[in-house]
Amino acid sequence: MVRWERSVRSIERFLCPCGKGNFGTKHIVEEHEMFSDRTREEYEEFFECHECSKFYHRNGNKLIKNEDIQRLNELKGNLNSLSKQHYAYLSKTYRDQVIQFFTNTKKTVLWKMLSHRDIGISREGTVETFRKYLNKWGIESYVDSNIKDAFSYRKMVNLMQVKDAILEQKDNEMHEIIKQIRDETEAIKELWFVTKDI
Known part of the structure; x- marks a missing residue:
C-alpha cells in the first residue's frame, strides 16, 4: 500500500x-x-x-461578526425569493410576447441583440450556430432554456420596449434589496477585525 x-x-x-x-x-x-x-x-x-x-x-486573517453575516444572508434570501416572484410574473406575462418578438425579428439582428455585452443572453458564438439551434429545437425551447431568471427576462422585455407599472414596481423592490446588500457588504468590510500575527 x-x-x-x-x-x-x-x-x-x-x-x-x-x-x-x-x-x-x-x-x-x-x-x-x-x-x-x-x-x-x-x-x-x-x-x-x-x-x-x-x-x-x-x-x-479577518474576522466578521456572525450577526453581520446572518443579516447579509437574510437580505440575500429576500432577494432570491423576490427574484423568483419576479421571474414568475415575467414568464407568465411576457413569454408569449417574447416568443412572438423572436419570431418577427430577423435572426441576424436578434443574435446581435442577444449577444450584446449589456444583454448577454445568447451563448452561441456565431449567428450560424444560433440559427442551427433555433432550426433544430425551436424558438420556445430557446426562450425556456436561455431566459431562466428574472434578470435575463427583464433584459429581454427591455429590448421589446415594454412599459409596465407592475414590472417597474417589482424592479424597484429588487433594486432596493440589491442596494441594501451592497451597503451591508461595505459596512461589514469596514467592521472587519484585522488581526495581527503572533
Missing part, C-alpha cells in the same frame, strides 16, 4: 479579539513515500478560541 508522509510546512497564526486564543492556517504538504516529486498540498484552518469562535466568522 502506497503511503503519503504528511508534514506541516508552515503555520500562520493570528491573535483573536479577546487576546486569549488564536486562529490561523496550517500549510500541509503530503509527499509520496517512493516518489519525492509527487506532493499534495492543502491549507487547514483552525480557530483555537472557544469564546471568539461563537461570535466571529473567519475570512482569511
Whole structure:
C-alpha cells in the first residue's frame, strides 16, 4: 500500500479579539513515500478560541461578526425569493410576447441583440450556430432554456420596449434589496477585525 508522509510546512497564526486564543492556517504538504516529486498540498484552518469562535466568522486573517453575516444572508434570501416572484410574473406575462418578438425579428439582428455585452443572453458564438439551434429545437425551447431568471427576462422585455407599472414596481423592490446588500457588504468590510500575527 502506497503511503503519503504528511508534514506541516508552515503555520500562520493570528491573535483573536479577546487576546486569549488564536486562529490561523496550517500549510500541509503530503509527499509520496517512493516518489519525492509527487506532493499534495492543502491549507487547514483552525480557530483555537472557544469564546471568539461563537461570535466571529473567519475570512482569511479577518474576522466578521456572525450577526453581520446572518443579516447579509437574510437580505440575500429576500432577494432570491423576490427574484423568483419576479421571474414568475415575467414568464407568465411576457413569454408569449417574447416568443412572438423572436419570431418577427430577423435572426441576424436578434443574435446581435442577444449577444450584446449589456444583454448577454445568447451563448452561441456565431449567428450560424444560433440559427442551427433555433432550426433544430425551436424558438420556445430557446426562450425556456436561455431566459431562466428574472434578470435575463427583464433584459429581454427591455429590448421589446415594454412599459409596465407592475414590472417597474417589482424592479424597484429588487433594486432596493440589491442596494441594501451592497451597503451591508461595505459596512461589514469596514467592521472587519484585522488581526495581527503572533
